[in-house]
Amino acid sequence: xxxxxDIRINLSPKLSVRIPDFTLRDKTIYxxxxxxxxxxxxxxxxxxxxxxxxxIQESFSSPKTALLLQNPMxxxxxxxxxxxxxxxxxxxxxxxxxxxxxxxxxxEYFGLIPIMDEKxxxxxxxELQTVMLATTLLIxxxxxLLDEPTSHLDPVMSHKMYQWIRGNSKECxxxxxxxxxxxxxxxDRVIIFEDLFLNKDIPAHDYPGLKESEYMLSHPETLQxxxxxxx
Amino acid sequence: xxxxxxxxxxxxxxxxxxxxxIDLNPYRITGLCGPIGSGKSSFIRLLVDYNYRDxxxxxxxxxxxYLSQDLxxxxxxxxxxxxxxxYQDDRFEVGRHFRKKRFERYLDLLKFPGQERYHEYLTDxxxxxxxxxxxxxxxxxxxxxxxxxxxTTALNRExxxxxxxxxxxxxxxxxxxxxxxxxxxILAVCDSVIWFNKLKIAAAGPLEHMIRYPELVRLYxxxxxxxx
Numbered sequence: 001x002x003x004x005x006d007i008r009i010n011l012s013p014k015l016s017v018r019i020p021d022f023t024l025r026d027k028t029i030y031x032x033x034x035x036x037x038x039x040x041x042x043x044x045x046x047x048x049x050x051x052x053x054x055x056i057q058e059s060f061s062s063p064k065t066a067l068l069l070q071n072p073m074x075x076x077x078x079x080x081x082x083x084x085x086x087x088x089x090x091x092x093x094x095x096x097x098x099x100x101x102x103x104x105x106x107x108e109y110f111g112l113i114p115i116m117d118e119k120x121x122x123x124x125x126x127e128l129q130t131v132m133l134a135t136t137l138l139i140x141x142x143x144x145l146l147d148e149p150t151s152h153l154d155p156v157m158s159h160k161m162y163q164w165i166r167g168n169s170k171e172c173x174x175x176x177x178x179x180x181x182x183x184x185x186x187x188d189r190v191i192i193f194e195d196l197f198l199n200k201d202i203p204a205h206d207y208p209g210l211k212e213s214e215y216m217l218s219h220p221e222t223l224q225x226x227x228x229x230x231x
Numbered sequence: 232x233x234x235x236x237x238x239x240x241x242x243x244x245x246x247x248x249x250x251x252x253i254d255l256n257p258y259r260i261t262g263l264c265g266p267i268g269s270g271k272s273s274f275i276r277l278l279v280d281y282n283y284r285d286x287x288x289x290x291x292x293x294x295x296x297y298l299s300q301d302l303x304x305x306x307x308x309x310x311x312x313x314x315x316x317x318y319q320d321d322r323f324e325v326g327r328h329f330r331k332k333r334f335e336r337y338l339d340l341l342k343f344p345g346q347e348r349y350h351e352y353l354t355d356x357x358x359x360x361x362x363x364x365x366x367x368x369x370x371x372x373x374x375x376x377x378x379x380x381x382x383t384t385a386l387n388r389e390x391x392x393x394x395x396x397x398x399x400x401x402x403x404x405x406x407x408x409x410x411x412x413x414x415x416x417i418l419a420v421c422d423s424v425i426w427f428n429k430l431k432i433a434a435a436g437p438l439e440h441m442i443r444y445p446e447l448v449r450l451y452x453x454x455x456x457x458x459x
Contacts, residue, residue, distance in 0.1 A: 011355075012355075035359070035387055036357045036358065036359015036360055036362070036363070036385055036386065036387065036390070037344070037356070037357040037359060037360050038357075040357075041357060041358070070358050070385075071301070071303060071358070073301060073303055074303070115268070118244075122241075122242055122245075123268070124267060124268045124271075124272055124273075125272065125300045125301060125381070126267030126268060126412070127267055127268040130267060148358070148384070148385065151381075151384035151385060152267075152300065152381055152384060152412065153267060153412065154266050154267050154412045154450055154451075155412065155414075155450060155451055155453070156266070156449075156450055156453075157266075157267060179359070179384070179385055179386060179387050180413075181387075181388075
């Protein structure tokens with residue numbers, strides 16, 4: 001889909017994010033990991049065309065992208081949950097009936113039906129993140145870029161998000177930034193940023209290090225609980 | 232600290248409810264847990280916002296240090312330097328509680344970028360860097376109560392461990408509330424949990440008891456989901 005080679009995205013005269021060599025594969029789910037400040041968000045914004053550099057942009061043809069920003073408050077456009085979900089479909093000239101069907105379907109999936117007519121500014125941060133996630137998923141795109149979409153979601157909702165993505169990954173690719181390493185298990189590949197450098201792009205099953213779930217399952221309190229559960 | 236029974240009207244359609252008296256005096260670090268939109272942050276607003284003190288929901292209201300889950304308002308338009316100046320300004324109450332040396336020690340512990348970047352606007356920092364700065368600011372504010380609302384969402388495990396050490400350092404002198412969807416945060420530092428569901432305080436008690444609470448188990452400790 002995209003081949004990037006020796007790309008340098010300048011953040012300031014002294015700082016730049018470097019991508020030595022990266023091929024974005026079709027129909028692939030990537031987990032994007034790395035320390036805070038390592039370049040993940042810059043990479044996503046670059047792929048989405050937010051960071052314009054003619055010299056770089058000419059070197060590849062960008063697919064149609066949908067970007068979920070890290071802070072849902074920065075992405076609100078309309079005033080209620082319903083109108084926010086409708087917005088990307090109306091923009092695409094999707095028919096009224098079809099818009100209604102798609103909006104209701106995703107709202108039901110993410111448990112948004114009870115708050116459909118709530119004002120966005122009355123929602124909790126987690127609810128708002130869920131709404132913005134669902135809105136982004138309604139944008140027709142070839143590449144979905146989700147910047148820490150699970151940061152304020154509870155584990156059940158995070159799991160649902162990945163199930164939805166798994167069920168809808170046949171026609172597009174996904175790059176999902178996360179601080180939670182155990183989300184690797186939902187991905188096909190893992191991209192690792194280190195010190196503003198895309199250091200690795202590896203199959204998910206080769207992902208190194210202690211996974212979040214293993215860490216959690218090794219916690220004494222959790223183990224005590226599990227021991228009771230398994231009896 | 233005692234939490235009295237209350238009904239708080241959030242807006243025309245929603246109210247937050249607590250039906251029982253909750254005695255938090257045996258505890259120092261309380262985790263506030265529950266599904267998205269269950270009322271956790273609204274509950275905390277009742278504690279930290281001066282406008283709600285007349286409701287007498289809590290038995291005592293000391294000065295509270297508060298890390299909001301949305302850092303935008305605090306950070307928009309500020310550089311690191313201007314934010315530090317703001318926290319040191321004794322015209323504001325926070326200025327009389329802020330401890331600069333402690334703040335610098337926490338910044339070192341959390342490996343926040345060096346002073347050569349302090350003149351930069353906070354929009355130029357990553358969310359993780361902003362979150363570490365906010366933790367240091369909150370933890371360096373000497374207060375009877377400190378509230379950390381989803382403080383670890385952009386932190387990796389190393390920084391989360393460093394955050395836990397800060398919490399443990401604060402807890403002898405400060406009552407702490409932590410809101411988090413990461414059960415590890417709760418297991419690592421909390422001695423008690425208040426469980427929220429559908430805008431109601433559904434249960435409260437010591438961690439060793441609450442870790443068996445069925446709704447908490449379903450949301451955070453589903454074995455099959457954990458094992459993937």
